[in-house]
Amino acid sequence: MHVLPTLESQRNALEKCTFCPKLCRSACPVSNAETRETLTPWGKMSLAYFTGHGDVPLDASHTDPAWACTGCKACTHACDHQNDVATTLYEARAAIMAKGQNPIGAARVVKNFDKHAERTRQAVAELGVHGSVRRDAATNLLTGCSYARATPREAKDAIFATSQLVGEPVSLAENCCGLPLLMAGAQEAFKAQAEKLAAELHGRKRLIVLDPGCAVALKVHYPKFGIKLPAEVEVFVELAASHVGRLKPLDNLPDERVRYHDPCQLGRGLGIYEAPRLVLSRLLGRPPDEFDYRREKAACSGAGGLLPSTMPDVAKRIAKTRVAEHEEGGGGKIVTACASSLLSFRATAVEPVEDIATWVAKGLGA
Ligand code: SF4
Ligand code: SF4
Structure with a gap:
């Protein structure tokens, strides 16, 4: 070589x-x-x-x-x-x-990362949810930059739900985990960003992570770069599943299919398949509908690996194919558990697309 x-x-x-x-x-x-x-x-x-x-x-x-x-x-x-x-x-x-x-798209991600990180900090600072956030709280929630910047409603649902589940307000991590830099190929810059987030999280007793891409970064990639965190990383949907008995089944659900899409990083990345199905089954009063390709064989939404930056047209075609499969299966609502998938489906779908954080928040009385 x-x-x-x-x-x-x-x-x-x-x-x-x-x-x-x-x-x-x-x-x-x-x-x-x-x-x-x-x-x-x-x-x-x-x-x-x-x-x-x-x-x-x-x-x-x-x-x-x-x-x-x-x-x-x-x-x-x-x-x-x-x-x-x-x-x-x-x-x-x-x-x-x-x-x-x-590629130009990857270079752009690296060049603009400082602006991205600053916008993420600002977006997180604006995510206050009354009674659910306290700056010095021992439990920290990392929503991830895509949730904070592009889907703040779902980020707020996750903040409310996490606070309810842990029984106290949570603090919010303002630093991006750095994953876009790793995916671009800028490993030194990724390590420096990871060190910033680890320093921010110093002293926290619990770390809850909403976005599975961030969770993979913290659980899988950080150890390879020698980055130590002050507590084990807990994934939001697993936290919700561990308290499933506290979720109130939802009333007045419309008579339509509710199909769960396995995000790649949550499924094949972290091996989490049961937790979201347990949560949705509880809230729906029945198991969610499924894609033909699901769990370990689930098909990608096209939103990962910086593909939307390096090959945007291909990324869109992949998302459209998933939505077409959903429509061929009878349509209805898609529920997923990853901000990137949520955004890519929303950009193409006529069908409603929701995040599991919203469902958990509703089950906790939001
Ligand atoms: S099956 Fe695919 S991933 Fe496995 S060795 Fe062959 S080309 Fe590589
Ligand atoms: S996008 Fe293709 S090459 Fe990359 S991990 Fe998925 S299947 Fe493998």
Whole structure:
């Protein structure tokens, strides 16, 4: 790997894909939406491998495919080796970016990150929910920047619900977890941002995380960068499920389907499939409707891995495909548990799309 030497640690994963008969090819939402061989998991991994080896030039046509991944891990689930393509491609992004090569969308994310972080701080500061927030509270809620900035109503529902569930007001983390930087390929900047959030959380006794992307960052990526947090990370929907008996079944529900969409980071990322179904079953008085592809086989919304920044049209097509599957299954409401999925579905859907935080808040009397 003389061209991209930091990829030496990923050699095993890269070689598995490069010499594989592409058994996972039908699993990838990106190559399903944009049918190019280079966008299959095999294509993306092979190009990273060949670029690292110096077999192909270090130019955009050979390196940009490393960013054509939502991080959904559908290929990993379909792979006999459980090969971790998403994580390997994040490493490839970092190695390629270190050589000064990256797609415009990823460069823009890095360039604008300080503004993004400041806007996130401002948005969180405006999320006050009467009686539910106290700056020095021992329990901290990290809503995530997408909830705070783009879906404040759902963020407020989560604040109210968390405060009710833990029995006291919560403090709110104002720093972004840094995940956009990691997905762009800026690992040093990601580590610096992670250290800022860890410093902000110092002394807290409980850490609740709403967005599964942030939860994966804190639980999976932070330890790899040596970032220590003051308490175990609890995921909001699991907290709600652990108090399911306190949720009041909802009255006057409209007679329509309510279909749960498994967010990739919550499902394949953290292995959480039962908690949201338990919560929705309690609130609905029956199990939620399901997509044909669900749980470990759930299909991606197209919103992860910075795809909306690097390949916005492909990301939209992926979301539209999921909404079309929902409509073919009888339509109704989609409920999900991830701000990015919520936003991408809302951008395409005529059907209503809601977040599980809203349902939990209603079940607690909001
Ligand atoms: S992820 Fe697994 S199945 Fe897919 S190309 Fe790589 S080794 Fe083959
Ligand atoms: S993680 Fe998802 S988007 Fe990325 S290569 Fe695998 S299937 Fe495709």
